[in-house]
Amino acid sequence: MNNIVVLISGGGSNMRALVEASRREDWAARYGARISLVLSNRPDAGGLAWAREQGLATAVVDHRFYAQAPQPRESFEADLIRHIDAHAPALVLLAGFMRILTPGFVARYAGRMLNIHPSLLPAFTGLHTHQRAIDAGCRYAGATVHEVTAELDHGPILAQAVVPVLPGDDADTLAARVLSQEHRIYPQAVAERLRQLGN
Ligand code: GRF
Numbered sequence: 001m002n003n004i005v006v007l008i009s010g011g012g013s014n015m016r017a018l019v020e021a022s023r024r025e026d027w028a029a030r031y032g033a034r035i036s037l038v039l040s041n042r043p044d045a046g047g048l049a050w051a052r053e054q055g056l057a058t059a060v061v062d063h064r065f066y067a068q069a070p071q072p073r074e075s076f077e078a079d080l081i082r083h084i085d086a087h088a089p090a091l092v093l094l095a096g097f098m099r100i101l102t103p104g105f106v107a108r109y110a111g112r113m114l115n116i117h118p119s120l121l122p123a124f125t126g127l128h129t130h131q132r133a134i135d136a137g138c139r140y141a142g143a144t145v146h147e148v149t150a151e152l153d154h155g156p157i158l159a160q161a162v163v164p165v166l167p168g169d170d171a172d173t174l175a176a177r178v179l180s181q182e183h184r185i186y187p188q189a190v191a192e193r194l195r196q197l198g199n
Contacts, residue, residue: 002033002090002197004190007080007097008040012047013179014095014116014186019054021187031194036087039080041099059083063099077105084109090197093190094148103150113148114193116186118178120160121146125153130171130178141165141174143182145189159189 004022006015019035027033038051041063051058061079069075076099084092094115106113119129121144133141142162149155161181165174 001028001036002031002194003036003087004033004091004093005037005039005084005087005089006035006093006095008038008045008047008095009042009098010045010047010096012038012045012050012096014182015047015093016050017183018093018095018187018190019051019056021191025187025191027191027194031191031198033090033194033197036089037083039083041076041080041097047096073102074104077102081105081108091190091193093186095186100152101148106148106150109148111147114158114189115146115148115153115155116182117144117146117153118175118182120144120162121153121157128171130174134165134169134171134174138165141178143178143185145186158193159185161185 006018008015015038022035036057038048038056038058040048040060043060043062048058048060061076061083063076066072066076090112092109092113094113119133120142124132130141140162142160144157145159146157147155161184163177163181
Protein backbone atom coordinates (compact mmCIF):
# COMPACT_ATOMS: atom_id res chain seq x y z
CA MET A 1 0.00 0.00 0.00
CA ASN A 2 1.23 3.52 -0.81
CA ASN A 3 0.83 5.31 2.49
CA ILE A 4 0.34 9.07 2.47
CA VAL A 5 1.13 11.23 5.51
CA VAL A 6 -0.43 14.71 5.67
CA LEU A 7 1.05 17.49 7.84
CA ILE A 8 -1.23 20.30 9.02
CA SER A 9 -1.03 23.25 11.45
CA GLY A 10 -4.54 24.65 11.34
CA GLY A 11 -8.08 24.10 10.06
CA GLY A 12 -6.97 21.46 7.59
CA SER A 13 -9.37 22.20 4.74
CA ASN A 14 -6.78 21.03 2.20
CA MET A 15 -6.25 17.81 4.18
CA ARG A 16 -10.01 17.34 4.17
CA ALA A 17 -10.18 17.86 0.40
CA LEU A 18 -7.42 15.24 -0.02
CA VAL A 19 -9.19 12.71 2.23
CA GLU A 20 -12.54 13.25 0.49
CA ALA A 21 -10.94 12.92 -2.98
CA SER A 22 -9.12 9.75 -1.91
CA ARG A 23 -12.47 8.22 -1.00
CA ARG A 24 -14.53 9.65 -3.87
CA GLU A 25 -11.94 8.53 -6.45
CA ASP A 26 -11.10 5.31 -4.57
CA TRP A 27 -7.30 5.83 -4.45
CA ALA A 28 -6.96 2.51 -2.65
CA ALA A 29 -8.32 0.54 -5.60
CA ARG A 30 -6.97 2.83 -8.30
CA TYR A 31 -3.45 3.55 -6.95
CA GLY A 32 -3.05 1.24 -3.97
CA ALA A 33 -2.85 4.42 -1.85
CA ARG A 34 -4.41 5.67 1.36
CA ILE A 35 -4.00 8.60 3.74
CA SER A 36 -2.61 6.76 6.73
CA LEU A 37 -1.69 9.61 9.11
CA VAL A 38 -2.60 13.23 9.80
CA LEU A 39 0.23 14.85 11.77
CA SER A 40 0.18 18.32 13.33
CA ASN A 41 2.62 20.59 15.13
CA ARG A 42 -0.33 22.15 16.98
CA PRO A 43 -2.51 20.13 19.40
CA ASP A 44 -5.33 22.64 18.82
CA ALA A 45 -5.34 22.32 15.02
CA GLY A 46 -8.99 22.17 13.95
CA GLY A 47 -8.24 19.57 11.28
CA LEU A 48 -7.21 16.98 13.88
CA ALA A 49 -10.71 16.67 15.31
CA TRP A 50 -12.18 16.14 11.84
CA ALA A 51 -9.54 13.55 10.95
CA ARG A 52 -10.26 11.61 14.15
CA GLU A 53 -13.99 11.67 13.43
CA GLN A 54 -13.15 10.12 10.04
CA GLY A 55 -11.31 7.30 11.77
CA LEU A 56 -7.92 8.48 10.53
CA ALA A 57 -4.77 8.05 12.64
CA THR A 58 -3.56 11.36 14.01
CA ALA A 59 -0.50 12.49 15.93
CA VAL A 60 0.82 15.72 17.41
CA VAL A 61 4.43 16.91 17.72
CA ASP A 62 4.11 20.31 19.40
CA HIS A 63 7.01 22.47 18.16
CA ARG A 64 6.74 24.68 21.25
CA PHE A 65 7.82 21.73 23.38
CA TYR A 66 11.34 21.86 21.87
CA ALA A 67 12.03 25.56 22.46
CA GLN A 68 14.56 24.81 25.21
CA ALA A 69 16.15 21.83 23.47
CA PRO A 70 19.80 22.25 22.39
CA GLN A 71 18.77 22.08 18.71
CA PRO A 72 15.05 22.94 18.75
CA ARG A 73 14.38 22.42 15.02
CA GLU A 74 16.32 19.18 14.70
CA SER A 75 14.83 17.78 17.93
CA PHE A 76 11.33 18.69 16.75
CA GLU A 77 11.97 17.15 13.35
CA ALA A 78 13.45 13.98 14.85
CA ASP A 79 10.08 13.31 16.47
CA LEU A 80 8.21 14.27 13.31
CA ILE A 81 10.37 11.78 11.39
CA ARG A 82 9.67 9.05 13.96
CA HIS A 83 5.92 9.38 13.35
CA ILE A 84 6.23 9.76 9.57
CA ASP A 85 8.64 6.88 9.01
CA ALA A 86 6.43 4.52 11.02
CA HIS A 87 4.16 4.72 7.96
CA ALA A 88 6.97 4.37 5.36
CA PRO A 89 5.13 6.89 3.20
CA ALA A 90 5.16 7.05 -0.59
CA LEU A 91 4.12 10.70 -0.23
CA VAL A 92 4.38 13.36 2.49
CA LEU A 93 1.92 16.21 1.89
CA LEU A 94 2.25 19.62 3.53
CA ALA A 95 -1.26 21.06 3.81
CA GLY A 96 -1.23 24.37 5.67
CA PHE A 97 1.82 23.19 7.63
CA MET A 98 3.36 26.39 8.91
CA ARG A 99 6.83 25.32 10.06
CA ILE A 100 9.95 25.93 7.95
CA LEU A 101 11.73 22.59 7.55
CA THR A 102 15.50 22.11 7.63
CA PRO A 103 17.39 21.06 4.48
CA GLY A 104 18.13 17.75 6.22
CA PHE A 105 14.44 17.01 6.70
CA VAL A 106 13.66 18.04 3.12
CA ALA A 107 16.46 15.83 1.79
CA ARG A 108 15.06 12.83 3.70
CA TYR A 109 11.78 13.06 1.75
CA ALA A 110 13.24 14.41 -1.49
CA GLY A 111 10.98 13.75 -4.47
CA ARG A 112 8.05 12.55 -2.34
CA MET A 113 7.15 15.69 -0.37
CA LEU A 114 4.61 18.15 -1.88
CA ASN A 115 3.20 21.48 -0.67
CA ILE A 116 0.30 23.78 -1.55
CA HIS A 117 1.13 27.50 -1.52
CA PRO A 118 -1.49 30.26 -1.88
CA SER A 119 0.13 32.24 -4.68
CA LEU A 120 1.17 31.84 -8.32
CA LEU A 121 4.80 30.86 -7.63
CA PRO A 122 7.44 32.08 -8.14
CA ALA A 123 5.55 35.25 -7.20
CA PHE A 124 4.90 35.92 -3.53
CA THR A 125 6.82 33.21 -1.71
CA GLY A 126 6.36 33.27 2.10
CA LEU A 127 3.46 34.76 4.03
CA HIS A 128 0.57 37.23 3.50
CA THR A 129 0.39 36.32 -0.18
CA HIS A 130 -3.14 37.65 -0.79
CA GLN A 131 -2.57 41.09 0.72
CA ARG A 132 0.72 41.38 -1.19
CA ALA A 133 -1.00 40.49 -4.48
CA ILE A 134 -3.69 43.11 -3.81
CA ASP A 135 -1.11 45.73 -2.78
CA ALA A 136 0.87 45.03 -5.96
CA GLY A 137 -2.23 45.66 -8.06
CA CYS A 138 -2.31 42.12 -9.45
CA ARG A 139 -5.34 41.35 -11.63
CA TYR A 140 -4.94 37.64 -11.04
CA ALA A 141 -3.85 35.53 -8.10
CA GLY A 142 -3.94 31.82 -7.36
CA ALA A 143 -2.32 28.78 -5.82
CA THR A 144 0.52 26.39 -6.60
CA VAL A 145 1.23 22.76 -5.82
CA HIS A 146 4.97 22.15 -5.86
CA GLU A 147 7.55 19.62 -4.81
CA VAL A 148 9.34 20.70 -1.65
CA THR A 149 13.03 21.52 -1.99
CA ALA A 150 15.49 23.15 0.42
CA GLU A 151 14.64 26.68 -0.86
CA LEU A 152 11.31 27.70 0.67
CA ASP A 153 8.42 27.78 -1.85
CA HIS A 154 10.76 27.16 -4.82
CA GLY A 155 10.45 23.50 -5.83
CA PRO A 156 9.26 22.17 -9.23
CA ILE A 157 5.69 23.27 -9.95
CA LEU A 158 3.18 20.44 -10.40
CA ALA A 159 -0.09 22.39 -10.70
CA GLN A 160 -1.46 25.93 -10.54
CA ALA A 161 -4.89 27.56 -10.43
CA VAL A 162 -5.66 31.17 -11.35
CA VAL A 163 -8.40 33.37 -9.93
CA PRO A 164 -9.29 37.01 -10.64
CA VAL A 165 -8.60 39.73 -8.09
CA LEU A 166 -11.91 41.58 -7.99
CA PRO A 167 -12.53 45.25 -7.21
CA GLY A 168 -13.12 45.60 -3.48
CA ASP A 169 -11.31 42.38 -2.64
CA ASP A 170 -9.51 42.22 0.67
CA ALA A 171 -7.10 39.49 1.80
CA ASP A 172 -9.96 37.40 3.22
CA THR A 173 -12.24 37.48 0.19
CA LEU A 174 -9.32 36.71 -2.11
CA ALA A 175 -8.08 33.93 0.20
CA ALA A 176 -11.50 32.28 0.12
CA ARG A 177 -11.56 32.35 -3.68
CA VAL A 178 -8.06 30.88 -3.86
CA LEU A 179 -8.75 28.24 -1.20
CA SER A 180 -11.62 26.74 -3.18
CA GLN A 181 -9.19 26.26 -6.07
CA GLU A 182 -6.59 24.77 -3.74
CA HIS A 183 -9.10 22.08 -2.82
CA ARG A 184 -9.39 21.20 -6.51
CA ILE A 185 -5.75 21.23 -7.67
CA TYR A 186 -4.06 19.58 -4.67
CA PRO A 187 -6.00 16.27 -4.95
CA GLN A 188 -5.55 16.37 -8.74
CA ALA A 189 -1.78 16.82 -8.43
CA VAL A 190 -1.52 14.06 -5.83
CA ALA A 191 -3.58 11.67 -7.96
CA GLU A 192 -1.32 12.41 -10.91
CA ARG A 193 1.76 11.70 -8.77
CA LEU A 194 0.19 8.42 -7.54
CA ARG A 195 -0.57 7.47 -11.14
CA GLN A 196 3.10 8.06 -12.02
CA LEU A 197 4.22 6.02 -9.01
CA GLY A 198 2.15 3.15 -10.37
CA ASN A 199 3.83 3.20 -13.76
C1 GRF B 1 -3.92 27.43 2.68
O1 GRF B 1 -4.21 28.62 1.97
C2 GRF B 1 -2.57 26.92 2.22
O2 GRF B 1 -2.26 27.24 0.88
C3 GRF B 1 -1.66 27.65 3.13
O3 GRF B 1 -2.30 27.67 4.38
C4 GRF B 1 -3.69 27.67 4.15
C5 GRF B 1 -4.17 26.56 5.04
O4 GRF B 1 -5.39 26.15 4.86
N1 GRF B 1 -0.35 27.04 3.22
P1 GRF B 1 -5.98 24.79 5.50
O5 GRF B 1 -5.37 24.59 6.85
O6 GRF B 1 -5.64 23.67 4.56
O7 GRF B 1 -7.45 25.07 5.57
